[in-house]
Amino acid sequence: MKLGMATGEVYLRVSAILVLVLTACLVAFDTQTKVIVLTYEKKATYKDVNALKILVYITSAAAGFNMLQLCKHPVSAYSGGKFKGSYIYMAWISLFLDQMAVYITFAANSAAVEASMLAITGSEALQWLKVCNRFTRFCFQIGGAVICGYVASILMAVISAISAYKVFRLYSPKWFLRLKSR
């Protein structure tokens, strides 16, 4: 059963990497050119909006981070009947990094959603015009990208729950932060 969880985690991480890369590509390769007045044309790219730029960087970084986590050699908590102290430090570090990664990805994605919502609705109070009525295809692709981003965030949240499970099950159910004697 130990092996079962380890392979499950590998599958989850591989899916997370694929969805993260898909998100980054959808945003980064999204362009649309529109003729505004006669010969003046305008090209929309992700570089026009800071939130989208940040989303590309962060999803790429998160994909790389998950790739590194995959390379980590899977170690067992016990070797020859003895508990290994190094296991728990590794598990804590892994849990901490996984949590950081999921929160940062989630935040970047939510920021991109907010910027997109402003582009769709505009803001009368702030006198900001709608942009998506002109660049419709561009906006639909960004919409797909943020949905992928949320899927990736959910996958990473599950992965970090597994990381937490790996750490916390080593502790005693009766005593606070005391390692259990198997």
Next chain:
Amino acid sequence: MKLGMATGEVYLRVSAILVLVLTACLVAFDTQTKVIVLTYEKKATYKDVNALKILVYITSAAAGFNMLQLCKHPVSAYSGGKFKGSYIYMAWISLFLDQMAVYITFAANSAAVEASMLAITGSEALQWLKVCNRFTRFCFQIGGAVICGYVASILMAVISAISAYKVFRLYSPKWFLRLKSR
């Protein structure tokens, strides 16, 4: 030591509630009136930006949720030497709700930060004007509010880590998802 963790959790939840209420109040009671041309004056409130409205609702809801969690009677996993099955269901539900709360608060806060960044910098590509050079005090107060929002998110993340610890330490370190025999 069991009592130690329980009181720790109570303190954390009370601080989270206070910071969440502070965030909601800072945003909700933030107004600034500016004379634009002679007799025409404009009033900036949080209702001008959807992200800020959502932030007020969500931080209030999160404060209420933590209040409810405080009312929950603290139960022990064992009564009279026997493991209580109802404990683990409660702990799983509590973990799930805590996780939801922290992610939603964090997302709402990040969306508000993105909207604020756009208000500070404007966007040349989208022809959106800066707003914060006119409503400076208003923007500073929103800045303080989102910092409070992040503090609240961090507190809630720690609370949900404690929830996870409470659930996962009941499981065996050697067998997958099998409850341990103390």
